[in-house]
Amino acid sequence: MNRDIIKTKKAKYVYKASSIEHGDVTAVDDVTVEFHEGSFTAVLGRNGSGKSTFARLLNALLIPVEGVVFVDNIETGQEDYIWDIRRNVGIIFQNPDNQIVGTTVEEDVAFGPENLGIPPMEIRQRVDAAIETVDMGSFVKNAPHLLSGGQKQRVAIAGILSMKPKCIVTDEATSMLDPIGRKEVIKVLKRLNEEEKITIIHITHHMEEAAIADRVIIFDKGKLVLDGCPKEVFSRVKIIKQLGLEVPQVTELFYDINMEGFDLPLSVIDIDEAYKAIVKRLK
Ligand SMILES: Nc1ncnc2c1ncn2[C@@H]1O[C@H](COP(=O)(O)OP(=O)(O)O)[C@@H](O)[C@H]1O
Ligand SMILES: [Mg+2]
Structure with missing residues (x-):
């Protein structure tokens, strides 16, 4: 059950300098990590810490210069398998407009399986199912470029789903969306993870x-510096701030109250838990 769908071993990626003044950039540095099938991992790190480069290493858009990346036990450097790898690991990027390829939603979603040479009947089934899964059933004939950001990203997710992926990587796919669009996309990712056991790696x-x-x-400076469940990771408030990141608002609040000398647990990451911890303290 806990099979690794993606594994990296000492993976390194270096961008070659464009000129002498600009040295080579080691964007991903000696990263060894595994992702269990069906898991949901969030990837954090300040700008330039190597997240996007890491994402691209996971579906063979980039091949490590040292070390290895395995997708479903296939090494990404093996050119014969590159399309299997890309079909298994789909990436959703930040800008929804750059991912639109069709003039209607259904055409857009059909693009992937058409390129894979899937028979038309099966394409039809896959497209309908994928569009249904992302709650875009009422928009099949709509023009994707006229949709909201959240809807566009859901169409992009459907496009990947129609290729029956094992893993979806989102590279800041919610960062250009309004709060409603963000919620819609997260809801879909959660559902795909829980109901279809698709592995999610969410930057x-x-x-x-x-x-x-x-x-x-x-990630920090290309290295993987913290790894754990959200409670473990976010309770290390000071380290996270040093890495140029925030913690969830309630964790921050509890941290500040702790600094004032009142004892509240730092492993609290949502409002419900915060409520329980405060009531317990006041009793
Ligand atoms: N195409 C590129 N050419 C040269 N350097 C790059 C390129 N893309 C990214 N980098 C550099 O690699 C490092 C990691 O970048 P990136 O993976 O985009 O980080 P993040 O997604 O966390 O912001 C940064 O120093 C960035 O400037
Ligand atoms: Mg990035």
Whole structure:
């Protein structure tokens, strides 16, 4: 059950300098990590910490210069398998407009399976199912570019789903969305994870989104520096701030109250838990 769907061993990626003044950049540095099938991991790290490069290493858009990345036990450097890898690990990027390929929602979602040479009948079934899963059933004939940001990202997710992926990586896919759009996308990702057991690797700046993951990993200067369940990771408030990141608002509040000399647990990451901890303290 706890099979690793993705594994990296000492993976390293270096961008070559464009000129002498700008040295080479080691964007991902000696990263060894595994993702269990069916898990939901949030990936955090300040700008430039290597998150997007890491994401691209996971579906062979980039190949490590040292070390290895395995997707479903296939090494990403093996060119013969590159399309299997990309089909298994789909990436949703930040800007929804850059991901639109069709003139209607259904055409857009069909693009992937058409390229895979899937028979038309099966494409039809896959497209309908994928659109239903992301709650876009009433928009099949709509023009994707006229949708809201959250809807566009859901169409992009459906496009990946139609290729029956094992894993979806989102690279700040919620960062250009309004709070409603963000919620819609998170709801869909959660559902895909819980009901379809799709592994989710969610790169985000929103700590509240990280708090709902099973696991949080944090990058700094290309290295993986923290790894644990959200409670463990966010209770290390001081370290997280040193890494240029925030903690969830309630954790921050509890931290500040602790600084005033009142004892409240720092492992609290949501409002319900905060409520219980305060009531317990006041009793
Ligand atoms: N195409 C590129 N060419 C050169 N350097 C790059 C390129 N893309 C990213 N980098 C550098 O690699 C490092 C990691 O970048 P990135 O993976 O985009 O981090 P993040 O997604 O966490 O912001 C940064 O120092 C960035 O400037
Ligand atoms: Mg990035």
